């Protein structure tokens with residue numbers, strides 16, 4: 423695949439390998455309605471109350487070993503949600519949650535314990551990219567107070583709208599005193615690779631980790647493109663889709679803004695047209711670990 427190699431390394435220093443590894447970390451699992459994962463013509467409240475087909479999903483996040491320091495892409499869920507009956511402040515949220523997700527999370531699924539099991543100290547995390555502010559992605563921020571937490575300015579603005587809790591954005595677990603939040607604004611680029619996207623944000627300044635706006639699941643959701651010589655490019659898409667294959671077929675999930683989701687799906691597919699080996703990785707996809715290993719050349723190709 424010499425042609426695509428040349429293409430996806432355009433703009434990257436060929437001999438440079440700033441990233442040692444990308445690891446998929448598991449922070450427990452859950453079940454969701456089939457209609458939630460694969461979409462439904464029925465209204466959301468119908469399947470929330472009457473749906474009877476539950477499908478499993480892993481609660482995953484990602485560790486990137488960059489030479490400037492360790493980077494997390496999301497931080498998992500806080501196991502306190504299982505034991506602390508006041509974790510969700512609003513009664514309606516406490517009522518709805520078990521009807522939307524059946525959570526299977528224990529203390530060992532907290533970010534610091536998940537990292538320790540891989541031989542990494544939570545205190546060594548330098549940066550955490552937050553794909554979006556849902557509770558199962560920001561649940562570890564209290565364990566990494568030293569880390570810079572990057573979130574899109576659009577996502578952050580949801581906190582100032584009435585009742586973000588209704589969207590499963592739990593302010594009291596986000597706006598905590600120890601958290602070092604930094605809102606990012608996407609910057610225009612003339613790189614044809616990113617044509618169609620509403621700007622980019624280069625995390626390390628070396629082109630190896632590029633944030634892209636991919637709204638739809640929430641209005642400020644972002645994805646991260648990881649590029650480095652010798653690997654297939656990797657696109658972490660958070661919850662834009664629940665499985666990479668669904669994005670290919672325009673199969674929408676049961677929640678989110680349909681128009682925005684379809685527009686973001688199309689942008690991701692156009693990016694893959696330009697980077698044919700692009701590995702698209704969804705946070706709640708069981709295939710994530712295998713696909714990442716393959717992209718890094720650590721598993722057989724297809």
Ligand SMILES: [Zn+2]
Nearest residue numbers: 554556639661
């Ligand atoms: Zn989400």
